[in-house]
Amino acid sequence: MNTLENKKTAYKVSGVSIGVNTALSLGKLGAGILSNSAAMVTDAIHSASDVLSTFVVIIGIKLSSKKADEDHSYGHERLESIAAIILGMFLFVTGLLIGYKALGSLFRDQTDLVIPGTLALVAALISIVVKEGMYWYTRAAAKKIGSDALMADAWHHRSDALSSVGAFLGIGAARLGFPIFDPIASIIICLFISKAAYDIFKDATDKLVDHACDETTQEKMKREVLSVPGVIRIDSFKTRLFGPKVYVDIEISADQNLSFRQAHAICETVEDKLKSDFPLVKAVMVHVSPISLVLAEPA
Numbered sequence: 001m002n003t004l005e006n007k008k009t010a011y012k013v014s015g016v017s018i019g020v021n022t023a024l025s026l027g028k029l030g031a032g033i034l035s036n037s038a039a040m041v042t043d044a045i046h047s048a049s050d051v052l053s054t055f056v057v058i059i060g061i062k063l064s065s066k067k068a069d070e071d072h073s074y075g076h077e078r079l080e081s082i083a084a085i086i087l088g089m090f091l092f093v094t095g096l097l098i099g100y101k102a103l104g105s106l107f108r109d110q111t112d113l114v115i116p117g118t119l120a121l122v123a124a125l126i127s128i129v130v131k132e133g134m135y136w137y138t139r140a141a142a143k144k145i146g147s148d149a150l151m152a153d154a155w156h157h158r159s160d161a162l163s164s165v166g167a168f169l170g171i172g173a174a175r176l177g178f179p180i181f182d183p184i185a186s187i188i189i190c191l192f193i194s195k196a197a198y199d200i201f202k203d204a205t206d207k208l209v210d211h212a213c214d215e216t217t218q219e220k221m222k223r224e225v226l227s228v229p230g231v232i233r234i235d236s237f238k239t240r241l242f243g244p245k246v247y248v249d250i251e252i253s254a255d256q257n258l259s260f261r262q263a264h265a266i267c268e269t270v271e272d273k274l275k276s277d278f279p280l281v282k283a284v285m286v287h288v289s290p291i292s293l294v295l296a297e298p299a
Contacts, residue, residue, distance in 0.1 A: 077243030099190030
């Protein structure tokens with residue numbers, strides 16, 4: 001899939017996300033106010049934050065898809081990881097604000113706590129179903145186009161679904177005669193949001209500091225390289241994440257009696273094989289060293 005198609009997919013998913021989150025946040029806010037539910041109001045704030053985060057995703061994808069230029073000869077893919085970091089930080093701050101407000105309610109005079117109405121319970125259930133559906137929808141698109149920012153937005157949907165589960169349980173317990181569970185649910189929501197923010201931040205940071213691919217992927221790549229005719233062994237194998245893309249640096253050994261043209265052909269085959277078998281691989285640097293076949297044979 002080319003860059004233009006990736007952008008169209010990302011914009012389509014983002015548009016759906018903005019529409020769904022706007023409707024959900026307004027609906028949950030209204031239900032929370034009418035039903036006197038602090039958990040539902042904070043859940044509405046979380047959904048509203050998703051709208052802003054999706055705009056961050058759109059900006060990140062737009063900037064990262066720019067072609068390489070004289071000042072950025074390796075491209076702009078890392079800008080998408082920066083967008084994901086901004087999204088993670090925004091999500092974390094949202095969680096802290098929700099937790100702070102919930103703690104204030106928790107330590108107030110318990111007689112002041114109001115039992116939420118049935119409408120809040122229904123709104124929480126609808127939110128769980130819709131947001132979990134949005135998580136799988138956005139996640140599928142993110143994996144299809146290899147987008148960090150879109151995947152971060154998918155986890156934002158999942159964190160919202162989990163927060164709605166907390167709101168549902170808290171509101172339900174409050175209606176059973178335990179109103180203190182409504183602010184407790186808000187605190188649980190805060191923890192879910194903070195965990196999602198940490199995961200997004202860590203993944204995006206790894207892709208900014210030349211973190212290597214996971215070990216399983218590296219082993220698969222090595223097997224593909226060794227399957228190329230003429231490759232005797234791998235002397236060095238390094239990978240690094242560059243935004244959503246992967247760069248590979250390899251040193252291989254080949255028969256010292258090969259011509260320059262033959263050795264070059266082996267390098268090209270290695271490069272083509274890795275790029276075709278691993279779509280996220282953007283660039284492969286292959287260095288070949290001459291070696292005697294006699295010395296290469298095991299004793």
